[in-house]
Amino acid sequence: QSSPQEERYVFAYTVTIRNLGRTQVQxxxxxxxxxxxxxxxxxxxxEGVVGEQPHIPAGGEYxxxxxxxxxxPLGTMQGHYAMIDVNGAPFTIEIPVFRLAVPTLIH
Known part of the structure; x- marks a missing residue:
């Protein structure tokens, strides 16, 4: 729980990963x-996200x-996911920067 007096701000975020390719990825x-x-x-x-290393089928999402x-009360996140394709070949998915902000801070 956020506590501005203790300089502690807790943010939740939801990510959807869509596999637009023709084969499964992990x-x-x-x-x-x-x-x-x-x-x-x-x-x-x-490793993984929220304790999982999901397989995402072609056309599917996680x-x-x-x-x-x-x-x-304001910050940013950015990063990447380490993935492999159905043949075990590694690749990276970049995650563009997004904002963390207390809702009442920015109008």
Whole structure:
């Protein structure tokens, strides 16, 4: 839970990954660069997402919700997913920067 007095802001985000290719893929890992409103950067990386390494069929999608905690009411996230195709060949999906903001902060 967020606590502005303790400089703790909790954000939830939902990601949908759509496989627009012709073969199944698997998400193996993630990397996030989280930047707070003062420019302080935190790197987060690990296997899978929310404890899973999902297989996403051709034409299918995978959705998950997770969270981030930063010290300011405004920040950003960006990163990438480490994936493999049906033949085991690795590739990366870039995640463009998106904003974390307390809803009442920005009109």
């Amino acid at each position: 998400l193996l890992g993630r990397y996030w660069l989280i930047t707070n409103g003062h420019g302080r950067e935190t790197e987060v990386q690990g 959705q998950y919700t997770s969270g981030a905690v930063i010290e300011t």
